[in-house]
Amino acid sequence: xxxxxxRKRLRxxxxxxxxxxxxxxxxxFVLLALExxxxxxxxxxxxxxxxxxxxxxxxxxxxxNAADVLFNAPLEAPVWANSLYSRRLDLNVFYSVxxxxxxxxxxxx
Numbered sequence: 001x002x003x004x005x006x007r008k009r010l011r012x013x014x015x016x017x018x019x020x021x022x023x024x025x026x027x028x029f030v031l032l033a034l035e036x037x038x039x040x041x042x043x044x045x046x047x048x049x050x051x052x053x054x055x056x057x058x059x060x061x062x063x064x065n066a067a068d069v070l071f072n073a074p075l076e077a078p079v080w081a082n083s084l085y086s087r088r089l090d091l092n093v094f095y096s097v098x099x100x101x102x103x104x105x106x107x108x109x
Contacts, residue, residue, distance in 0.1 A: 009023070009024035010022065010023060011023075011024050011051070014106055015106040017103070018103065019109075020097065022097060023090075026089070029090075030089065030093065030094055030097050031045055031048055031049070032045075033080075033094065034066040037069040037079055038066055039062055039063060039066035048108065049108075050108065052107070053107065053108045054107050055106050055107070057105045060101050060102075060103070060105055060106060063101045064098065064101040067094075070098075071098065
């Protein structure tokens with residue numbers, strides 16, 4: 001008997017010069033971690049999960065600034081507690097997304 005493999009759902013972060021494929025669950029965890037770090041989304045976080053959402057340069061900069069807050073905090077800091085332990089945030093994914101965010105505006109596909 002063969003077990004069917006579930007395809008991983010992906011979110012593609014797209015801009016003219018490059019793109020990044022992120023596991024949809026991890027993308028949600030990244031957004032929650034950025035909120036924990038002080039990011040205040042100008043619209044519902046659900047918009048950033050939906051495909052087709054356009055993220056402006058200003059929004060991308062705000063997201064990148066929140067990522068920097070986390071980068072500068074030790075892993076034992078309370079700001080990481082929920083993200084690392086409760087949500088199982090993959091740090092490799094987080095670092096890749098944070099680097100992508102520094103590039104400015106993008107679309108979520």
